[in-house]
Amino acid sequence: MGNMKLHPSKLMGEVKIPPSKSIAHRAVICSALSKTNKFLKLNLSDDLIATSEGMQTLREGGKVVIDCNESGSTLRFLIPISLVLGNGGRFLGRGNLGKRPLTPFYPIFDQCNIQYEECSNDSLDFRVNGKLISGNYSISGDISSQFISGLFFALPLLSGDSTLTITTPLESKGYLDLTRSVMDEFGVKIEKKENQLYYIKGNQSYQNQNYEIEGDYSQAAFFLCANSLGSNIKIANLKSNSLQGDKAVLELLSKIKEQNTSSLITIDGSQCPDIIPVIALVAALQEGKKTEIIHAQRLRLKECDRISAVTQELNKLGANIKEIADGFYIEGVAQLQGGTEVWSHKDHRIAMMLSIAATVCKNPIILQDYECVSKSYPDFFKDYLQLGGIASEWSMG
CATH class of the missing domain: 3.65.10.10 (Enolpyruvate transferase domain)
Structure with a gap:
């Protein structure tokens, strides 16, 4: 698989998130x-x-x-x-x-x-x-x-x-x-x-419909978190009264931003595990704040062990994250340094999280195995570039 060089950049503009x-x-x-x-x-x-x-x-x-x-x-x-x-x-x-x-x-x-x-x-x-x-x-x-x-x-x-x-x-x-x-x-x-x-009840039958599918909060979460870190992205097709569990990203971002630096904030990851990697990124950049993410042990059974992967890769960039059995203990830092290679672990959500991390790093990063985003969001990098992200395929040779 390929490698992508990602430079610090502010994302701006409008994006239409894929259907949920x-x-x-x-x-x-x-x-x-x-x-x-x-x-x-x-x-x-x-x-x-x-x-x-x-x-x-x-x-x-x-x-x-x-x-x-x-x-x-x-x-x-x-x-x-x-x-x-x-x-x-x-x-x-x-x-x-x-x-x-x-x-x-x-x-x-x-x-x-x-x-x-x-x-x-x-x-x-x-x-x-x-x-x-x-x-x-x-x-x-x-x-x-x-x-x-x-x-x-x-x-x-x-x-x-x-x-x-x-x-x-x-x-x-x-x-x-x-x-x-x-x-x-x-x-x-x-x-x-x-x-x-x-x-x-038995003997029911499905009746076909012209069914319109709303935008995906689990994919929008990456751009919503980018906004929380300084970007300015308008997301066009999210349903405000959606039943999607990952709509919780809005509440979690508010909770993190409103947190007092003298207290420990605790986030329960049991009901929305897919957005936890990018939420961990936001928490890692809250200077002086401490965050604990718990009840997220299911992340270990996803496309990779996401608890281990998030900890390893963000710490390479300069975060201060400690892996615990069912989640993370995070001490916020002012900025990520970058200037190194990171790995997606061939997991689409890790790849997208690290791409958002690149926008706020001090130096460029190289993301290995970036194509895994096709699992859920094939046009992610197309949208990323359209929003002003700076990325190019990179030869390790």
């Missing part, structure tokens, strides 16, 4: 599950290509082999659907996807006599065979809400009614609300009962 990846995954699935042959047309990132092609494979039937690439959403959403539209299949993937757990599904698979096998290698090779049936199910919610969303998509297609009880505190609750909201737009309803019990 979280909503797009859900809308593509709902559209594909409708009875028409119409698929949503999107400017697709690598993750959305995986979901779109996976749903096409499931609709075609026959022997099902789905390449999830590095997309956890694709994997966890499509497994239950494969057990309703067919008899399961084989799910392949790369990067860290094989290390990301599927264990919350297993008690439900056992209850339905569904066979499953996880091949023991670094990449993903998961095989599942059987039929999901309607029933009363329980599932843990403290690893990811994606497992629950996957069941939400699949269970309404069965002939009988089902219930789903979440047995632990729910991680990323906002994403579950997002799933129900998109499904509702396509005519399928999940009814929330008391506490963490959901009622899923």
